[in-house]
Amino acid sequence: MTTAKYKEGMEEMRRHLGPAADKWIKSIKEISPEFAKVNVEFPFGELYTRDVLDDKTRELCTVAALTVQGFALPELKVHVKGAINCGASREEVLEVITQMIAYCGFPASTNGLLAAKEVLDELGAEPADKP
Amino acid sequence: MTTAKYKEGMEEMRRHLGPAADKWIKSIKEISPEFAKVNVEFPFGELYTRDVLDDKTRELCTVAALTVQGFALPELKVHVKGAINCGASREEVLEVITQMIAYCGFPASTNGLLAAKEVLDELGAEPADKP
Amino acid sequence: MTTAKYKEGMEEMRRHLGPAADKWIKSIKEISPEFAKVNVEFPFGELYTRDVLDDKTRELCTVAALTVQGFALPELKVHVKGAINCGASREEVLEVITQMIAYCGFPASTNGLLAAKEVLDELGAEPADKP
Amino acid sequence: MTTAKYKEGMEEMRRHLGPAADKWIKSIKEISPEFAKVNVEFPFGELYTRDVLDDKTRELCTVAALTVQGFALPELKVHVKGAINCGASREEVLEVITQMIAYCGFPASTNGLLAAKEVLDELGAEPADKP
Amino acid sequence: MTTAKYKEGMEEMRRHLGPAADKWIKSIKEISPEFAKVNVEFPFGELYTRDVLDDKTRELCTVAALTVQGFALPELKVHVKGAINCGASREEVLEVITQMIAYCGFPASTNGLLAAKEVLDELGAEPADKP
Amino acid sequence: MTTAKYKEGMEEMRRHLGPAADKWIKSIKEISPEFAKVNVEFPFGELYTRDVLDDKTRELCTVAALTVQGFALPELKVHVKGAINCGASREEVLEVITQMIAYCGFPASTNGLLAAKEVLDELGAEPADKP
Numbered sequence: 183m184t185t186a187k188y189k190e191g192m193e194e195m196r197r198h199l200g201p202a203a204d205k206w207i208k209s210i211k212e213i214s215p216e217f218a219k220v221n222v223e224f225p226f227g228e229l230y231t232r233d234v235l236d237d238k239t240r241e242l243c244t245v246a247a248l249t250v251q252g253f254a255l256p257e258l259k260v261h262v263k264g265a266i267n268c269g270a271s272r273e274e275v276l277e278v279i280t281q282m283i284a285y286c287g288f289p290a291s292t293n294g295l296l297a298a299k300e301v302l303d304e305l306g307a308e309p310a311d312k313p
Numbered sequence: 314m315t316t317a318k319y320k321e322g323m324e325e326m327r328r329h330l331g332p333a334a335d336k337w338i339k340s341i342k343e344i345s346p347e348f349a350k351v352n353v354e355f356p357f358g359e360l361y362t363r364d365v366l367d368d369k370t371r372e373l374c375t376v377a378a379l380t381v382q383g384f385a386l387p388e389l390k391v392h393v394k395g396a397i398n399c400g401a402s403r404e405e406v407l408e409v410i411t412q413m414i415a416y417c418g419f420p421a422s423t424n425g426l427l428a429a430k431e432v433l434d435e436l437g438a439e440p441a442d443k444p
Numbered sequence: 445m446t447t448a449k450y451k452e453g454m455e456e457m458r459r460h461l462g463p464a465a466d467k468w469i470k471s472i473k474e475i476s477p478e479f480a481k482v483n484v485e486f487p488f489g490e491l492y493t494r495d496v497l498d499d500k501t502r503e504l505c506t507v508a509a510l511t512v513q514g515f516a517l518p519e520l521k522v523h524v525k526g527a528i529n530c531g532a533s534r535e536e537v538l539e540v541i542t543q544m545i546a547y548c549g550f551p552a553s554t555n556g557l558l559a560a561k562e563v564l565d566e567l568g569a570e571p572a573d574k575p
Numbered sequence: 576m577t578t579a580k581y582k583e584g585m586e587e588m589r590r591h592l593g594p595a596a597d598k599w600i601k602s603i604k605e606i607s608p609e610f611a612k613v614n615v616e617f618p619f620g621e622l623y624t625r626d627v628l629d630d631k632t633r634e635l636c637t638v639a640a641l642t643v644q645g646f647a648l649p650e651l652k653v654h655v656k657g658a659i660n661c662g663a664s665r666e667e668v669l670e671v672i673t674q675m676i677a678y679c680g681f682p683a684s685t686n687g688l689l690a691a692k693e694v695l696d697e698l699g700a701e702p703a704d705k706p
Numbered sequence: 707m708t709t710a711k712y713k714e715g716m717e718e719m720r721r722h723l724g725p726a727a728d729k730w731i732k733s734i735k736e737i738s739p740e741f742a743k744v745n746v747e748f749p750f751g752e753l754y755t756r757d758v759l760d761d762k763t764r765e766l767c768t769v770a771a772l773t774v775q776g777f778a779l780p781e782l783k784v785h786v787k788g789a790i791n792c793g794a795s796r797e798e799v800l801e802v803i804t805q806m807i808a809y810c811g812f813p814a815s816t817n818g819l820l821a822a823k824e825v826l827d828e829l830g831a832e833p834a835d836k837p
Numbered sequence: 838m839t840t841a842k843y844k845e846g847m848e849e850m851r852r853h854l855g856p857a858a859d860k861w862i863k864s865i866k867e868i869s870p871e872f873a874k875v876n877v878e879f880p881f882g883e884l885y886t887r888d889v890l891d892d893k894t895r896e897l898c899t900v901a902a903l904t905v906q907g908f909a910l911p912e913l914k915v916h917v918k919g920a921i922n923c924g925a926s927r928e929e930v931l932e933v934i935t936q937m938i939a940y941c942g943f944p945a946s947t948n949g950l951l952a953a954k955e956v957l958d959e960l961g962a963e964p965a966d967k968p
Contacts, residue, residue, distance in 0.1 A: 210423070213430045214407050216494070221419060224486055225677035232478070234670040239632060243671050246636035247643045247678040252908035253383035254420035254678075276869050277627040278636050284618035285640040285647075285811040288876060289909035292865070299868045341947070344954045345931045347756070352943060355748055356546035363740070365539040370501060374540050377505035378512045378547040384907035385547075385944035408496040409505050415487035416509040416516075418678040472685070475692045476669050483681060514777035515645035516682035538738050547942040550745060551778035554734070561737045603816070606823045607800050609887070614812060617879055625871070646776035647813035749939035758932040763894060767901035767933050771940040774902045778940075801889040802898050808880035809902040809909075 188219065191227025198230065198237065198264040206260065241265035245278050249294035250286040258294055262301040272302055319350065322358025329361065329368065329395040337391065372396035376409050380425035381417040389425055393432040403433055450481065453489025460492065460499065460526040468522065503527035504540050507560075511544040514552035517559040524563040534564055581612060584620025591623065591630065591657040599653065634658035638671050642687035643679040651687055655694040665695055712743065715751025722754065722761065722788040730784065765789035769802050773818035774810040782818055786825040796826055843874060846882025853885065853892065853919040861915065896920035897933050900949075904937045907945035910952040917956040927957055 195203040211218035230240060241264045248258040265275050279298055283291045326334040342349035361371060372395045379389040396406050410429055414422045457465040473480035492502060503526045510520040527537050541560055545553045588596040604611035623633060634657045641651040658668050672691055676684045719727040735742035754764060765788045772782040789799050803822055807815045850858040866873035885895060896919045903913040920930050934953055938946045 210426065213426055214411060217407070217411050217414075217422075217426055220411070220414065220486070220490060221423070224482070224490075225419065225674075228482060228486075229674050229677060232670065234666050235635075235674075239635060240674060242628075242632060243636055243639035243674060244678065246639040247675055248420060250640045250643050251383065251420060251678070252906065253424070257420040257423065273627050276872070277625065280869060280872050280875070281618075281622050281628075281633060281636060282640055283811070283872075283875065283879075284622060285637065285644070285813060287807070287809040287811045288880065289809060289903060289906060289912040291872075292876070292912065293908070295865065295868055295872055341950065344950055345935060348931070348935050348938075348946075348950055351748070351752060351935070351938065352947070355744070355752075355938075356543075356943065359744060359748075360543050360546060363539065365535050366504075366543075370504060371543060373497075373501060374505055374508035374543060375547065377508040378544055379944060381509045381512050382547070382907060382944060384948065388944040388947065404496050408494065412487075412491050412497070412502060412505060413509055414680070415491060416506065416513070416680040416682060418676070418680045420678060472688065475688055476673060479669070479673050479676075479684075479688055482673070482676065483685075486676075487681065510682060513645065513682060514775060515686070519682040519685065538741070542738060542741050542744070545741075545744065545748075545942065547944060549938070549940040549942045550749065551772060551775060551781040551940060553741075554745070554781065555777070557734065557737055557741055603819065606819055607804060610800070610804050610807075610815075610819055613804070613807065613879070613883060614816070617807075617875070617883075618812065621875060621879075641813060644776060644813060646817070650813040650816065749936075753936050753939060756932065758928050759897075759936070763897060764936060766890075766894060767898055767936060768940065770898035770901040771905045771937055774905050775940070797889050801887065805880075805884050805890075805895060805898060806902055808884060809899065809906070 185223065187223045187227040190231060191222040191224075194230050195222060195226040198226070198241065198267060199260060200263065200267055202260060202263060237268035238265065238270050241268045242270060242274065242278050245275060245294075245298075246282055249279050249282040249291055252286065252290035252293060255293060255297040258297050259301045262298045263305070266302075266305060275302070316354065318354045318358040321362060322353040322355075325361050326353060326357040329357070329372065329398060330391060331394065331398055333391060333394060368399035369396065369401050372399045373401060373405065373409050376406060376425075376429075377413055380410050380413045380422055383417065383421035383424060386424060386428040389428050390432045393429045394436070397433075397436060406433070447485065449485045449489040452493060453484040453486075456492050457484060457488040460488070460503065460529060461522060462525065462529055464522060464525060499530035500527065500532050503530045504532060504536065507537060507540050507556075508544055511541050511553055511556035512548040514548065514555060517555060520556055520559050521563045524560045525567070528564075528567060537564070578616065580616045580620040583624060584615040584617075587623050588615060588619040591619070591634065591660060592653060593656065593660055595653060595656060630661035631658065631663050634661045635663060635667065635671050638668060638687075638691075639675055642672050642675045642684055645679065645683035645686060648686060648690040651690050652694045655691045656698070659695075659698060668695070709747065711747045711751040714755060715746040715748075718754050719746060719750040722750070722765065722791060723784060724787065724791055726784060726787060761792035762789065762794050765792045766794060766798065766802050769799060769818075769822075770806055773803050773806045773815055776810065776814035776817060779817060779821040782821050783825045786822045787829070790826075790829060799826070840878065842878045842882040845886060846877040846879075849885050850877060850881040853881070853896065853922060854915060855918065855922055857915060857918060892923035893920065893925050896923045897925060897929065900930060900933050900953075901937055904934050904946055904949035905941040907941065907948060910948060913949055913952050914956045917953045918960070921957075921960060930957070 207218050207222060210221060241261055244261045245265055248254040248261060262275055275298060279291055279294045338349050338353060341352060372392055375392045376396055379385040379392060393406055406429060410422055410425045469480050469484060472483060503523055506523045507527055510516040510523060524537055537560060541553055541556045600611050600615060603614060634654055637654045638658055641647040641654060655668055668691060672684055672687045731742050731746060734745060765785055768785045769782065769789055772778040772785060786799055799822060803815055803818045862873050862877060865876060896916055899916045900920055903909040903916060917930055930953060934946055934949045
């Protein structure tokens, strides 16, 4: 059974994450349809659709959160792509991760940086200028 | 030197984890016999043998704890097996991990879900119904 | 606007936490009605109402999770009360917190123990036997 | 000895946090001048002065990070004030904290909400509309 | 019943923490004798008595660990006293906490610094030189 | 542009980590020169060069911190090498990780133990005596 909130959430999720949204949810649904349901309905159907913050700010805040946690690298990769999709530049994404050093230290932010690089490379973004 | 508490702990550990218990402790012992000693004597010889909670409840609480931590995926896999060995169903294990979304958010619980799936697949559990 | 899921969640929350449920949600609602809405609808309306785990097991798993996090002492107090309300004994609650030493170490579990004591004292539970 | 970077950091810190900046650093300096030095020079003199992100986005990302950590409530209060000083509305700050539920669960974000409320009350912000 | 390991642990604990050891364990024992038992036997009877590291190094490593966790301030205070008792200077304790900025960021290490100050003030240590 | 603090930090980093220092920073610099700059200047140029703690104690405290975090295994490997380079024995490194069980529980310390083993094996250290 697909609720209205599920449909709305799935559309919001696609708008942020692109085709990765359907692939991600499909893999979760194979393990637990209930988990997939709330994953779509709650963050995307309920929170991200609210009109208070623009998409890019939401995604950069999520990049900040996932960097700080240190263990959330698969999800960080998804939202680095989300941030780029929502209009953030490569430099802005890397800057948020760099700013996080002050709040979570070097290990968590370094792991975030290395995970972000994998995504940015796939997206064909040009390399940062070297000194 | 093997203490009485070590023997008791090793038996308790086998009762929870099956043959994985000996394999796990053997690999730890090769690095540090002292670490292996306390790993057997303390959680299994001291805590799990106490008569206050049944084995299944203990294992589900451990699944909850390891999911929330986010970084403890190898240990989570061991205790998903432990929960099944102690009488929990596949659905109960997945439900505990799903309930944890409320306490640790989606990234940690998603990683827990994916780790649990690997173990449940090995154990030949039937797939969840799809919607 | 009160949804059907909100009503269902509020009833579930009262069943677990007693009069503390309304007080808690009222205080959240004064800061952010949106936060209060999802706090009722999601964990209580969506997760706790599912039929897979009994109430007592759910509450003990939540006690495990909140102990391990280390910083969630106000919420731990709420769910110690919830566990007692759902049929857990004082000894079972303390045993879950003690078992967590193995997963989060002494500092987090000690803080959990001290927070639980405050609630158990209020509830007039008899003191543990001393050696 | 006050370096150029310290002066620049102190100015940046005042621009974000207002008079709270000097009070905070003074209290740190009394315990450890070295800690105070790097606290000014590194996050504020080095990171926040870079031109890649606007001040408001930086502060909202910091609010996200401190909410997720769960234990950083004194620092969260400082940066809720910082976000307001840099042009964020009360609603935007509360929305970031609410969005974090998806990444850190209810306990950490609830604690963040309660801490933010204290600051917003002091700032005389008008209460949110109630349903 | 008091085991040999309990006696040995209690002596080790007193050697590290002074009279605070008995007071701490007494307060834990009133809540849960079992928790108090393992708190004495395991870290102090089992780990701290091993001959591999000197007491001061052990205590400084514990100060590092408790700072990084962010939520373990009561325990950090106990071990700041422990580090001083085992021969660390005020400067060495503050330096470990300062070094942790690199590994856990400013919020956790700032909270550690403020907690350490309370203990160092009680101990009558002279204030650090101000710049 | 290479500052004096960068040069000093790079030398300190090499003294602790050996040739791994240049390799690590090179890989970071390719993603973000700014991140690499602060990674050298701040922990190594600013903190590690201060004269308050000897190198071995600093590295053991860092091993403690990275073990407790649970997710910082790549960085832990780097600093296990650092501790050995600064005069710690294999036994001392393993003892710090084992002591951490008391502060972060078995999952994080077990992961630390397994990561440390990989480094110690590469360094050709002799195996621990087995019981």
